[in-house]
Amino acid sequence: xxxxxxxxxxxxxxxxxxxxxxxxxxxxxxxxxxxxxxxxxxxxxxxxxxxxxxxxxxxxxxxxxxxxxxxxxxxxxxxxxxxxxxxxxxxxxxxxxxxxxxxxxxxxxxxxxxxxxxxxxxxxxxxxxxxxxxxxxxxxxxxxxxxxxxxxxxxxxxxxxxxxxxxxxxxxxxxxxxxxxxxxxxxxxxxxxxxxxxxxxxxxxxxxxxxxxxxxxxxxxxxxxxxxxxxxxxxxxxxxxxxxxxxxxxxxxxxxxxxxxxxxxxxxxxxxxxxxxxxxxxxxxxxxxxxxxxxxxxxxxxxxxxxxxxxxxxxxxxxxxxxxxxxxxxxxxxxxxxxxxxxxxxxxxxxxxxxxxxxxxxxxxxxxxxxxxxxxxxxxxxxxxxxxxxxxxxxxxxxxxxxxxxxxxxxxxxxxxxxxxxxxxxxxxxxxxxxxx
Numbered sequence: 001x002x003x004x005x006x007x008x009x010x011x012x013x014x015x016x017x018x019x020x021x022x023x024x025x026x027x028x029x030x031x032x033x034x035x036x037x038x039x040x041x042x043x044x045x046x047x048x049x050x051x052x053x054x055x056x057x058x059x060x061x062x063x064x065x066x067x068x069x070x071x072x073x074x075x076x077x078x079x080x081x082x083x084x085x086x087x088x089x090x091x092x093x094x095x096x097x098x099x100x101x102x103x104x105x106x107x108x109x110x111x112x113x114x115x116x117x118x119x120x121x122x123x124x125x126x127x128x129x130x131x132x133x134x135x136x137x138x139x140x141x142x143x144x145x146x147x148x149x150x151x152x153x154x155x156x157x158x159x160x161x162x163x164x165x166x167x168x169x170x171x172x173x174x175x176x177x178x179x180x181x182x183x184x185x186x187x188x189x190x191x192x193x194x195x196x197x198x199x200x201x202x203x204x205x206x207x208x209x210x211x212x213x214x215x216x217x218x219x220x221x222x223x224x225x226x227x228x229x230x231x232x233x234x235x236x237x238x239x240x241x242x243x244x245x246x247x248x249x250x251x252x253x254x255x256x257x258x259x260x261x262x263x264x265x266x267x268x269x270x271x272x273x274x275x276x277x278x279x280x281x282x283x284x285x286x287x288x289x290x291x292x293x294x295x296x297x298x299x300x301x302x303x304x305x306x307x308x309x310x311x312x313x314x315x316x317x318x319x320x321x322x323x324x325x326x327x328x329x330x331x332x333x334x335x336x337x338x339x340x341x342x343x344x345x346x347x348x349x350x351x352x353x354x355x356x357x358x359x360x361x362x363x364x365x366x367x368x369x370x371x372x373x374x375x376x377x378x379x380x381x382x383x384x385x386x387x388x389x390x391x392x393x394x395x396x397x398x399x400x401x402x403x404x405x406x407x408x409x410x411x412x413x414x415x416x417x418x419x420x421x422x423x424x425x426x427x428x429x430x431x432x433x434x435x436x437x
Contacts, residue, residue: 002291003035003078005061008068009042012177015148016045016188017208018067021083023048024122025065028282032292032388033416037061040068044177047190048124063289066091069228079289082111083122088228095288097122099211099281102235115288121211122282126190130197131216131279132396136267138171141200141260145174146192147225148205153180155225159203162249166257170201201259201266203249206233206242214241217274219266221245221259241273283392292385293355295346295393302347303334305354309372320402320427346393348386355382358390366398371413383413391417391432401430 006026010019026036037055064076067083073091074080082093092109099121147155156176160183176185196216206222206229213220220242224233237244243259245252287294307330316322337343342362348355355377360367373383403410405428414430423429
């Protein structure tokens with residue numbers, strides 16, 4: 001089992017963005033069967049941690065991920081992964097991630113893998129769920145104010161004052177870990193992503209929350225409350241992903257008023273943001289670490305390998321059709337599969353070599369999955385990671401697997417992958433839906 005240690009801090013003075021990113025990665029890694037643990041001081045944002053283990057004296061891990069501005073060069077026995085924001089938190093690592101909307105020059109420090117751009121933004125599953133549940137259009141508009149875990153109450157008060165001064169009726173919810181004199185506020189909770197999903201506008205600081213709001217597709221008015229937010233603020237405003245309220249929203253009341261009154265402009269802004277951040281960054285980072293197999297669409301060049309795997313005696317033993325397949329038959333079958341949009345065939349690779357195949361066949365709203373591990377790759381515990389990698393490539397949907405009840409290895413594989421028996425019999429149907437993930 002792959003082990004991952006994530007190093008970050010969260011405090012009222014620094015916010016919870018580093019912790020939020022680590023939680024997103026830890027949760028994604030745990031869903032792959034990895035052993036994960038958080039390490040650091042978490043005097044804020046405890047509600048983000050949930051059931052994730054926190055350790056003070058960590059054991060050596062296969063990989064250590066550091067998301068911290070105050071830690072310099074970092075050495076570990078295993079792979080080192082570093083999260084940086086432009087020049088902030090920069091250090092050499094085996095895998096470097098800068099998932100921001102902007103790009104600044106980076107001197108070559110020997111880091112062999114550098115992942116850049118919002119495609120690698122690690123966002124929690126709750127954010128992706130809010131993206132799927134996104135709705136809006138309330139009258140009067142629903143507005144959420146959130147200045148981040150490290151914001152002073154004065155920043156929240158400034159945003160609320162600006163909203164009041166627009167004179168536009170609205171339903172406002174303000175999120176703040178500390179009391180804000182003169183205003184009612186709600187403390188941060190796991191329900192915040194759902195609030196974002198139903199908001200017509202969010203007034204937010206330009207920190208990690210910005211990427212969450214972009215992913216959900218929420219119209220956003222940004223406030224820059226820290227120096228390390230300047231580049232992200234300028235990039236989001238410049239690309240039309242958010243409106244800018246500078247460092248003090250009270251100085252931009254006319255712009256805020258216009259935004260509250262123009263639902264079409266808000267909608268267009270939210271859609272631009274939504275297409276920029278898809279929320280799958282955590283999985284892309286974990287893929288880049290190289291511990292799990294990756295999948296790619298099969299091509300005609302894979303014909304020989306696929307035929308060899310299909311005709312292997314152990315594979316045929318548990319197939320519904322156990323007769324060997326001829327090269328001519330296989331070539332015709334592969335051509336039909338590659339041309340059929342209702343059939344998706346992936347080749348799994350690990351350490352640069354093909355290790356098996358996963359196929360999805362659509363039947364109405366359901367996909368039937370079948371998996372074959374290459375004979376030379378058996379015994380390496382790759383089957384479950386192969387299956388999960390293919391599921392990520394497929395995207396959300398209901399998936400079923402048909403397994404002979406005496407095939408203990410396949411039954412164990414799908415059960416470890418989160419499948420449950422839906423239909424009993426000599427051939428069992430096992431099923432997995434997005435709600436089970």
